[in-house]
Amino acid sequence: MKKILLIGGTTTHRALLKAALEEAGHRVSAAITRKYTNHWLSHRIKPFDLIVYDTEEAAQDETFWKELREAGRPSSIVILTSALDATDYVALGMDRVLRRPYTIGDAVRVVDELAA
Numbered sequence: 001m002k003k004i005l006l007i008g009g010t011t012t013h014r015a016l017l018k019a020a021l022e023e024a025g026h027r028v029s030a031a032i033t034r035k036y037t038n039h040w041l042s043h044r045i046k047p048f049d050l051i052v053y054d055t056e057e058a059a060q061d062e063t064f065w066k067e068l069r070e071a072g073r074p075s076s077i078v079i080l081t082s083a084l085d086a087t088d089y090v091a092l093g094m095d096r097v098l099r100r101p102y103t104i105g106d107a108v109r110v111v112d113e114l115a116a
Contacts, residue, residue: 002049002115006030009054020104024112050114054080065092076114
């Protein structure tokens with residue numbers, strides 16, 4: 001079981017993904033947007049094992065990702081996006097990029113692989 005922070009996405013998609021990840025045995029906290037992520041990361045005693053970020057603009061948050069990595073958390077980052085070019089995400093140190101269209105099962109499978 002991994003401790004996961006789920007960021008972004010629509011309310012419905014976030015709820016479906018959260019439920020599926022919990023059903024797979026993970027503990028999941030959800031932040032509506034990246035704006036609320038700093039609250040989650042700064043007020044938790046134990047860091048998250050994995051961040052799942054559903055966005056179209058993760059590459060624009062380069063400073064945030066750099067600071068996050070330098071702080072030593074989390075161990076893995078998964079980006080869910082419809083962006084065509086994954087190179088920006090890989091350059092920022094993302095562990096996996098899952099492009100739309102994908103199923104909730106695809107996202108859970110990627111998280112499970114990284115959690116193993």
